[in-house]
Amino acid sequence: MSSGRDGFDIGIICALPLEARAVKAMLEEVNEEIGYGGDRDGIGKTLADTNTYTTGKIGHHKVVLVHMSGMGKIPAAAAATNLKQSFGNIKLALLVGICGGAPGKGAESIMLGDVVVGKQVVHYDFGREHENGFKRKDSPEDTPSKQNSEIRSFIRKLEAGKGGLEEKSYEYLTAILESLSPEQIDDLQDNLYPPDSWHIHQNHRYCDGQRCKNCEEICDSALKSSCEELK
Template structure:
């Protein structure tokens, strides 16, 4: 089948290689490279520096792009460049891992759960004053909103949340049963917000020594809880991986800072009602019609580590597969139909009152602007 760039209306953007790898593993089909000059339909725009993997997930043709780095600037550049090559994109999925806000007992977010972002809050947007960062009151409105189609789609997903979770579990189970780096006994440890990840005895510190409520040294930041002998009595949640990941809908805070503070996390969450933190959504949101789907790999606190990243990336990727099953593609019309629709010649008979029984022909040619009915 001969494909052109206009055959792709879904794009997936990932910031980390492990995120892209998880999505790529779920492709049902991989198309030819965009750099294949012998296939005019799969080239890319001259100014496009992105690297793509093209293929299919289910019935959808999908563009997967890996960002050159993390953060808003990289995400914005990737999104803006993607638009140059793939002009028919109607849905862009921002897929990967994020830091979760634990929340209350009613809707408690756990490691491995999936967050679907209904809105993105640019939480580090403001002015740096002598007293600290003065955030702008309109940072919710500083980012473009989702299209009506995507908002309606999110509502559809929310109404079928239970069946969506079951579908994710159905796809996840056989993957976890195979020998895999994510098929290990992960432990979900949520420490109390006031309990910092520091050296308790002052030994092993690099640079300025650790001090509770004041400073965490560089050595502690790269050490595990086991190495620092973090007190397990300070754990709020202590359990192995849940058998089924849950799906949560809500606003997501996005910024260039890596959130590693439970105190700041909870303060922003209370103020903005966000359920997760990410670093890319604020960059891509204004350029493409976006929907964020990310797996929770940590609690955005000082005990943050990489143990859950592979599993969280996998649950997000599996959720993408389940979500796309409910997305309806645009009807593809033939080239002949488009030409006939865009430029229509109408021959209209008219009566010339100046001469009895003298009929003429008036030729009206007009363009409908290329839009469908």
């Protein structure tokens, strides 16, 4: 890759290693060695930048992947600020990650496998506590500005081409799965349980202090164990 840091126009920010692994699987010409100053291709970061990066390409776009130090708004804000220090020509920054399910009615449900594209940023914890509950500030000066017109137009395009997006997603996911070994595919198995299911020790001999026995508490060991280990 030539033209150094100025040639990158898309940034992808991931909070979890699992999320970053999925993004890296889509990158071409992956470069993990992003140090201070620059390598032989002129790709590096400024001395004040504390982020860790992976760079690559998706199609004709040069992409820089940001590995966040942890989850939360403060690490996210720091990661975005540092990204702009080193890669000043970033036009689009995407926060990409795993979304929790949100059961609802019909189209309002968010289920396993759905792709959610956010249109705005909401300060859900920015407001005042009143007698009748929490009131979020929503005046124009207290809410983040809209995305620029180019990004809003692109989101409209995604909405209009939902069928094509689903086909492309299936195509890309199939290509990723075909590149995995049988052992890696086994690691992707996901068992779904009812929302009220307690993930506790079924064999109470392995339970710390027998706290899992009556389904009233979960022992510390169970919280750190996989479904297979808990039987």
